Amino acid sequence: MQDEAVKDEKAPEEPSSRAQFLKIAGGTGAAGALAIFLAACGDDEKSSSSSSDSKSEDKSSDSAKGDLEIVNYALTLEYLEAAFYNQVLESGEVKDKKIAEIAKTIAEDENQHVVALTATVKQLGGTPAAKPKTNFDDVLAGGEKKILETAATVENLGAAAYLGQAPRIKSKEVLAAALSIHTVEGRHAAVLNSVIGKSIVPDGAFAKPADMATVLKAVKPFIAA
Amino acid sequence: MSDNNMKTPDLANIQVKGMTRESFIMRGAIAAGSVYGLSTVTPFISQAMAQGDGDVDILNFALTLEYLEAAFYTEALKQVSGLSADVKELATTTRDDENEHVDAISATVEKLGGKPAAKPGVDFGKAFANEKSFLTTAVTFEDLGVGAYNGAGPSIKSKEVLAAAGSIVQVEGRHAGAVRLLNGDKIAPSPFDKGIPMAEVLMKAKPFIKS
Numbered sequence: 001m002q003d004e005a006v007k008d009e010k011a012p013e014e015p016s017s018r019a020q021f022l023k024i025a026g027g028t029g030a031a032g033a034l035a036i037f038l039a040a041c042g043d044d045e046k047s048s049s050s051s052s053d054s055k056s057e058d059k060s061s062d063s064a065k066g067d068l069e070i071v072n073y074a075l076t077l078e079y080l081e082a083a084f085y086n087q088v089l090e091s092g093e094v095k096d097k098k099i100a101e102i103a104k105t106i107a108e109d110e111n112q113h114v115v116a117l118t119a120t121v122k123q124l125g126g127t128p129a130a131k132p133k134t135n136f137d138d139v140l141a142g143g144e145k146k147i148l149e150t151a152a153t154v155e156n157l158g159a160a161a162y163l164g165q166a167p168r169i170k171s172k173e174v175l176a177a178a179l180s181i182h183t184v185e186g187r188h189a190a191v192l193n194s195v196i197g198k199s200i201v202p203d204g205a206f207a208k209p210a211d212m213a214t215v216l217k218a219v220k221p222f223i224a225a
Numbered sequence: 226m227s228d229n230n231m232k233t234p235d236l237a238n239i240q241v242k243g244m245t246r247e248s249f250i251m252r253g254a255i256a257a258g259s260v261y262g263l264s265t266v267t268p269f270i271s272q273a274m275a276q277g278d279g280d281v282d283i284l285n286f287a288l289t290l291e292y293l294e295a296a297f298y299t300e301a302l303k304q305v306s307g308l309s310a311d312v313k314e315l316a317t318t319t320r321d322d323e324n325e326h327v328d329a330i331s332a333t334v335e336k337l338g339g340k341p342a343a344k345p346g347v348d349f350g351k352a353f354a355n356e357k358s359f360l361t362t363a364v365t366f367e368d369l370g371v372g373a374y375n376g377a378g379p380s381i382k383s384k385e386v387l388a389a390a391g392s393i394v395q396v397e398g399r400h401a402g403a404v405r406l407l408n409g410d411k412i413a414p415s416p417f418d419k420g421i422p423m424a425e426v427l428m429k430a431k432p433f434i435k436s
Contacts, residue, residue, distance in 0.1 A: 112416035172379040180417040186395040187402030200403040205325035207395035
């Protein structure tokens with residue numbers, strides 16, 4: 001767990017995490033769909049070039065840039081999650097009343113996360129990531145079982161994604177905001193795992209983080225070309 | 226500070242063992258919190274802790290809570306009669322996780338050159354009267370644990386310690402969601418698990434700590 005965290009820490013030292021994203025995207029050979037997703041994650045040019053009168057301001061805008069990239073990455077994931085639950089609720093595929101209630105709570109949470117992260121990006125002087133085009137047709141066609149399994153996968157991934165970014169966040173305010181969302185994703189993940197008969201703590205007593213590349217690869221099937 | 230201590234001897238007597246250097250600051254801050262309100266006191270604690278081994282203090286604070294939680298589930302499994310299979314399974318998983326957290330945090334404190342907080346004496350009152358009272362208290366504990374870690378997280382200096390705390394708090398969040406589900410509560414009380422200031426966490430944990 002710590003090895004991964006340390007590995008992840010190196011990312012900001014690269015010329016740009018965005019360059020890394022693009023490298024990954026090129027490697028997978030699915031440029032079309034991922035380009036949209038990636039553009040959403042790295043749209044911070046405006047803020048980084050706008051104001052820098054002194055060296056100290058340069059430094060602070062650098063760390064703000066890193067945080068901005070992380071928040072926009074989180075925002076893109078939340079958009080994806082929110083779209084998923086909104087479509088699941090619209091589909092009426094979840095028949096069990098208790099489970100439908102859970103899906104409704106989660107949908108509300110994810111929609112609130114989108115609102116909060118959008119506001120955070122603006123506070124940091126950045127441009128919020130655009131809502132990605134998603135496609136959950138196959139999942140929705142698979143019925144309640146497939147929907148719940150996918151939901152569990154997405155929540156566990158989301159929780160791991162926040163955990164992977166937390167040590168990279170520079171601003172205490174942004175970190176506090178990310179942590180407050182992270183555990184809610186953990187709640188969702190455990191509840192959905194429980195619903196589909198899996199362990200509430202699949203990693204054991206210590207949750208494992210996931211880096212951006214891993215998360216990106218995992219959500220790729222849900223991004224529409 | 227000493228004046229405030231005198232006014233609220235009960236609060237000032239909360240013992241969180243292991244917080245050697247800052248213990249007087251903590252007690253004073255808690256006492257002051259009851260006089261001036263918690264929001265005035267929290268920055269004071271952060272400030273005091275920023276001057277020294279802040280991470281060790283935060284870890285020992287977390288260790289005390291983990292000890293409490295571990296004892297809670299250990300005792301529950303012995304004392305609550307007629308637990309359903311689902312509840313028993315959850316309590317067992319959670320107990321094992323909390324014990325692992327205790328071991329890991331103790332080891333981390335030692336690695337950082339600190340002295341791990343001692344296991345506190347506990348008193349869970351009527352929490353074990355039946356399954357419902359156990360689950361309700363468990364919800365309180367897990368939500369409090371989540372809030373405690375999330376509140377302390379931004380004050381952690383070491384990235385490694387933050388990563389470790391993050392991997393633990395996610396598990397606390399998972400426990401919280403699962404135990405709420407079993408108790409018939411909303412799985413997340415809010416879309417955001419806001420951090421709870423240390424002084425407030427200590428006040429909420431106080432009824433379960435036997436000095």
